[in-house]
Amino acid sequence: MTRTVLWALLSHWRRALLQLFTLIAGLALATGLWSGVQAINAEARASYDVAAATLGEGRYARIEAASGGEIALADYVALRRAGWQVSPVVQGRLGEVRLVGIEPLTAPGGIGPGAEDADIAAFLSGVGQLFGRAEALDALPALDAERVVAPDVAPGTVLTDISVAQRLLERDGVDALLVAPEQPLGRADLAEIAPDLALRLAQDGSEIGRLTDSFHLNLTAFGLLCFAVGIFIVHGAVGLAFEQRRPVLRTMRALGVPLGRLVALMVAELTGIALVAGTIGVGLGWLLAASLLPDVAATLRGLYGAEVAGGLTFRPVWWLSGLGIAVLGTALAAGAALWRIATMPLLAAGGRRAWAMADARSARWQGALALGLIGVASALALWGDGLVAGFGTLGAGLVGAALALPLLLGAVLAAAARLARGALAQWFWADTRQQLPGLSLALMALLLAMAANIGVSTMVGSFRQTFTGFLDQRLAPELYIETADDAQARTVEAFLAPRVRSVLPLASVEIEVAGLPAELNLARPDPTYPENWRFLQSVETPWVRLAAREGVLINEQLSRRAGLGLGDAVSLGPRAELPVLGIYGDYGNPVGQVIVTEALFAELHPEIVPRRFGLRLDPDEVPRIRAALIAEGVAEAAITDQAALKRFSLQVFERTFAVTAALNVLTLAVAGFAILMSLLTLAALRLPQLAPVWALGLTRRRLAALEMLRAVLLAALTTLVALPVGLALAWVLLSVVNVAAFGWRLPMALFPAAYAQLGLFALLAAALAALWPAIRLARTPPAALLGVFASER
Amino acid sequence: MLLKLRDIRKSFPGADAPVPVLRGIDLDLDEGESMALTGESGSGKSTLLHLVGGLDRPDAGRLDLDGVEVTALDDSGRAALRRGTVGMVFQQFNLIPSLNVGDNIAFQARLAGRHDAAATAALAERLGLGPHLAKYPEQLSGGQQQRTAIARTLAARPRLVLADEPTGNLDEATAEAVLDTMLELVAETGAALLMVTHSTHHAARMGRRLHLRAGRIA
Structure with missing residues (x-):
């Protein structure tokens, strides 16, 4: 059976x-x-x-130079002698490949060449060995060291012994010391042995992983919508x-x-x-x-x-x-x-x-459910908290809007039918309304696709616009330079002072604020800051009061995570507790940040000499100053002009857009496919409805044209509904999900031209989807239409 | 006795109160017998047929078919009864549109585990369906479709054939031809036949006639 x-x-x-x-x-x-x-x-x-x-x-604590430079070999030796279980790491780039040198005998467990048959003696002795993926090894320039393919090594990275890495990178010091989890008791404090070094505590999970979570979260949300x-x-x-x-x-x-x-x-x-x-x-x-x-x-x-x-x-x-x-x-x-x-x-x-023909009772239920879901979404958006509430808002809002669509369209079509003059117009509107149940699922799919497109495009566009503005704010100096050491830093600063409008020193140190990791930055009193920086919240004349050491500025992330508002005290040490004067947007930065005036920074961290500088000067002067700096001994690679930095940052966004745009097109194509399939499926069921109209004198060609018009009209109405839904989706992504996930809110920007273009694409997709069924209808033999009137079959 | 009904009662929900459709029906039918069930619309003919076929359950009374108390059977028991003992011919033919005529004819016999390809082919020939076995129901005329439905029922060799106005959708000449064939074949198989009809002429061709009026035997 x-x-x-x-x-x-x-x-x-x-x-x-x-x-x-x-x-x-x-x-x-x-x-x-x-x-x-x-x-x-x-x-x-x-x-x-x-x-x-x-x-x-992330798994191990690291010791790094507080000023961000190299760690001297002497400091490493002193720490080992004091009982610290630390292992040196050196990193650098050889062409496109990142070269990482480790010391396998002291490295904490699990770090090192991943090949099972790794020969530690060969790794340490002679010309050394380079472990990496085949493509990374192939990208290396000609070197004397032996190459060993190791698929477990990170992409774009080659691992070798530290001495080999130092030789190949022409370096003497090390970049960081990995701190083993087990340390002997009673060892001397780091500050006593090497006051220039700072300890970065181990974190849960990969730092890169957290940094990129935003990108992946957006991709996942997009995948879910598709x-x-x-x-x-x-x-x-x-x-x-x-x-x-x-x-x-x-x-x-x-x-x-x-x-x-x-x-x-x-x-x-x-x-x-x-x-x-x-x-x-x-x-x-x-x-x-x-x-x-x-x-x-x-x-x-x-x-x-x-x-x-x-x-x-x-x-x-x-x-x-x-x-x-x-x-x-x-x-x-x-x-x-x-x-x-x-x-x-x-x-x-x-x-x-009739397929999916909703009777009045189920329409009422659908309407009630749609209203209920939209209500839940609104309540979650207003009073909910956290990622779950954010995604709950998205889900309930989108499904609610999709369920409400057929009812909305039905109401619009009923109104149009009442206003129609002439028999054909009346039949067209009534017939379109009758078609609605059969097409409603495809139109809901189109609504979701359009809303996803509008929402994600708005989000990415807002991100780009905000970030571009943020770059303008942060990259106001025309030139950036990085000096090799403290001595050069002092010399160069003295050299530049009479030649440029302002020299803005840049330095940061890692600190803890309210038990959270943060970085402390400095700002020299200068018109550049008040002219370019925009605050989310601030007191009156924050920069004047900052210069007077009356407070600090913090970024949005620190404000949200530590619950700090204007006027709240931030502790920077035993004798430095200052109120918050302003909160600034710091998009894309996962770490909390505090800014103090230069003098206070120097007082809190006298050991740090700023080695990086932003220079304010007439843009026409850039080539001359650049040449002068090179003549003074500053490495050419250490001088970056603002335009190049911005160009680089924007290139990054263009690539992000390329991915988003590809997914946008695919989603729209899927929705177009949904319409095509619905129309083709309905085509057979349509004959009994169209045959009487044909018999009354409408040509097949005219009927086909009306079928096309109907599809485009319904797509246009759906687009109109999709616009507010998409904007609401963008608002939730920017103001709820992003804040819950990453601690900062993006201001939402609108892109009417992009929405108009998207609307045209949707109409085009609907017209293309309707084309084939319309052609089929135009070519339907009269016998097939007559068959409708035959009683036998 | 193949079929025995005692005090069968059935009501359907109404706007205010249940509406009685059958008000105590007694009926006996032997093997090889044929009986016409007549009556006005709404008299309960089709409901009675559905109860006998195990498609529905009575509110009260007892129904025995081939020695089995149908009223005591659960859903799967009644499904087995429909598969193995009863054959039904519907006014709307109820063929499976995605199966061709040959597969439609063999369908119930296969379900009942009594499929005999040669016998089925012979049956199709007798019903004039031989040239149409590869066609699909939509390609047949109404008369051909009903003959296919009859063939489907008889190919499964049921003990009792239930026919609900089997010629109701056919023109007079076709209806007469279809009825002739059905009566002839049912008689050959020795099955009993219970047929709902509005036609007094068709009812007269049955061995017995039971007339229902307002849910009772008139």
Whole structure:
């Protein structure tokens, strides 16, 4: 019996190939977009983890020079003699490759060459060995050291013995000392042995991982939205398939097929389809990830300095999760339909209900549910707290808006029908309204796709605009220089003082504020700051009061995390407790920051001589000053002009945009596909509705044109609804999710031209989707239309 | 006795109170017998047929079919009864549109585990469906579709054939031809036949006739 019933169930798809294609394609696209994004995330995270494992980053405390320079060999030796279990690390770049030198005998466990057959003697002696991935080793210039392929080493990194690294990098000192977790008791304090060095405590997880979380969170949110769009397509296809089979299922039950067996076989049938579509989807996701990953890797490298391999690795976890999400999505999409089958009375009306034809009662329920969800979203946005509330707002708001769409469109079309003059116009509006239930799922998919596009574009655009403004603020000096040592710093500053408008020293030191890690920066009293910096909140004349040592400035992250507001005291040491004078935006920086005036900084940290300077001068003077500095012995690479820095930063954003734009286009394409499939599926059901109008004198060509117009009109109305939904989505991402996840809020900017362009794309997608069904209608033979009037079949 | 009904009662929910449809029906039908069930619309004919076929349950009374107390069966028991003992012919044909005529005819026999390819082919030939076995239901005329539905029922060799206005959707000439074939084949298989009809002419061709009026035997 099982075989017979399964055969009969599957025979439906043989006769409804388009429907099967819609179902598989929708599910595959949804899974593909989701798993593609997951693949990118998984690959990037795996790269960070390898990087963290290679360098012990985050896992071990580090000792670094307080001024940011090298650690002298003598300090290292002094610490070892005092009992400190520390291991030196030196880092530098050889061409495009990062070279990391470690001391394997003293390095904490788990750090070092990852190859299982690593020969420690060869690593330490002779010309040395270079461990790295094949592509990193290939990118090295010609060197005498032996190259050993080690896939476990971080992408773009080559690991070697510290002496080899120093020789190749032409360096004497070390960059940092890794501090082993187990340390002998009673050892002398770091400040006694090496007062110039500072201890950075171990952190939970990889620092790079936290830095890039924002990017991945956005990608994940985008992947989820794409998946939701796909699931709408699947829901439509499954709903239609089940609706069409209702009479057949009733017949089968009447002929003696038990309900339980029937439902179980339908679940098996759908699971099989989900697995096939899921496999295709994961393959598509792989292709998507492979094509986007080089751009993502470049973005992450530029934005956060994180190295991510440019290629994909086979990761069974995301293959399995892709298949899992396909099955889950099918269950979500088909759950309601299966439930209807399972609870359908055997003697229910056997006639075919119009597909998804909502009666007045279900429309009321849908309206109530939509209102309820929008209410929940608003309440969460206003009073909720944290990431869960943020994502709850997003989910409830988007689903609520999608459910409300058909009702809104229905109301608009009803109003248009009332205003219509002439028989054809009246028929057009009434017929469009009748089409709405059949098209509503596709239009909901379009709404979600458009809202996602508007939301994510607004978010990324706001980020770019804010960050550009922020760069203008922070990169106000025309030139930046970095001196080699304290002596050169003093000489250069004296040299520059009479030649430029202002010399702004830059230095920072790591401190703790309210138990949180933060960095202390200095600001020299200068008009540059009040002219360029913008505060989120501040007292009157904050810069004047800062210069008078009456307080400090803090960034938004520190303000939110430590709960510090204007006037609250910040403790910078036993004798320095000062109120907050201003809070400034510090976008993209994960660390809290405090700014004090230069004199106070020097008093708190007399050991630090600022070695970096920002120079204010006439832009025309830049080439002359640059040449003079080089003549004074400042390395050419240590002089950066502001324009180059900005150009670099903006390039990073362009790459981010490239990824976002690619995903935007894909989501819109998926929504267009949803419309196409709905129109094609409805085309067959449309004949009985169109045939009487044709018989009354409307040509097939005219009918086809009206069908096109109808699709474009519905897409236009959907676009109008999508705009506020997308802007609300952007607001939640910027003001709720971003704040909860990263501690800073981005001001929201609007991009009307981009929205208009997106609207045009949506109309184009709808027109293209409607084109094929319209052509088919225009070419429908009169016999097919006449068949509608035949009573026999 | 193949079929025995005693004091069968059935009501359906109404706006204010349950509406009684069957008010105590007694009925006996032997193997090989044929009976017409007639009555006005709403008299309870189809409801009675559905109860006998195990598609629905009575509110009260006892129904025995082939020695099995149908009223005591659960859903799966009644499904097994429909599969193995009863065959149904519907006014709307209720063929499976995605299966061709051959597969439709064999469908219930396969469910019942009594499929015999040669016998099915012979049955199809007798019903004039031989040239149409590879076609799909939508490609057939109404008469051909009903003959397919009859073939589907008889190929499963049921003990009792229930027919709910099987010619109600057909023109007079086609209806007569279809009924001739059905009566002939049912008689050959030795099954009993209980047929709902509005036609007094068709009812006259049955061995017995039971007329229902307002849920009671008139």
